[in-house]
Amino acid sequence: MPHDRPACRCVICHDYGDRAEADRLDLRTVEQVEEHGWNVVMVPADDEGPGFAYTIGLWHTHGTPELAMFGLELQTMHVLLNSLGRKAAAGAVLESGMECHGVIEERSVILKAADLRWYREFFGLAISYYRRPPFPVLQVVWPDADGRFLWQPGTKEQYQQSQPQLWLKPAEHPAGVWTELATG
Known part of the structure; x- marks a missing residue:
């Protein structure tokens, strides 16, 4: 169930009249958010850099920051982001500087707030979904x-x-x- 904060300008909360023109990836994101509360976007490694993954929909559905991970196997990051997403859905507060235990076996991860200047390079699909920043993103380190x-x-x-x-x-x-990548 979507939060009631007026700040959400996502494609689910606001009819931009262009859903019929949305590409398959945009539509899949909307379907996943409506069905599960969020979607995990996986970007494979390529000649430019390591792979990464991030969520779309946690901000819309649960009022908690989106999450991003870099440099591990895509499926591993998918599982870890879903694990943290389930914690948020269950009411856990996720915020910058927080240390989360038990996410990667017995190791902790630390959440850090992403600077808006990185969004365009890494979170384009989320920008398309929310229509613009600011929506908070926490990097899972x-x-x-x-x-x-x-x-x-x-x-x-x-x-x-x-x-x-x-x-x-x-x-x-x-x-x-x-x-x-950021200057290229």
């Missing part, structure tokens, strides 16, 4: 094999390049594949 996070000393270069740091402004982000 996973630890390396030793339990360290991107910002902690001792992490390896390969791990650091596996996930962007979307909580940083693009101009403040360490150079690498993610900044190349």
Whole structure:
């Protein structure tokens, strides 16, 4: 059941008159949100960078931020995002800086608010669904094999390049594949 906040301008809450023109992916997103409360969009790795996945519909259905993950296997991220989505649907509050336990086996993940300047590059389908930002997105940051996070000393270069740091402004982000995407 959709929330009653007037800020939601998604294609379900507002008739933009163009649903007949929507492409198959847009229609599937609407169907998934109406049936399950959210959809997980999976973007495979390619020559430009690692794969990633994000939700659409958590903000509409549950009033909780959308979630995004980067750098793991697509199906793994799909399962993890759905797991966190179910927690939100059950009433868990998800917010920036929060550490969530038991999402990846016995390891924690940390949620970080994504800066709006990254949205166009990574969340185009969500922008199409909501028609415009702002809708909140939390990046689900996973630890390396030793339990360290991107910002902690001792992490390896390969791990650091596996996930962007979307909580940083693009101009403040360490150079690498993610900044190349944002400026490319």
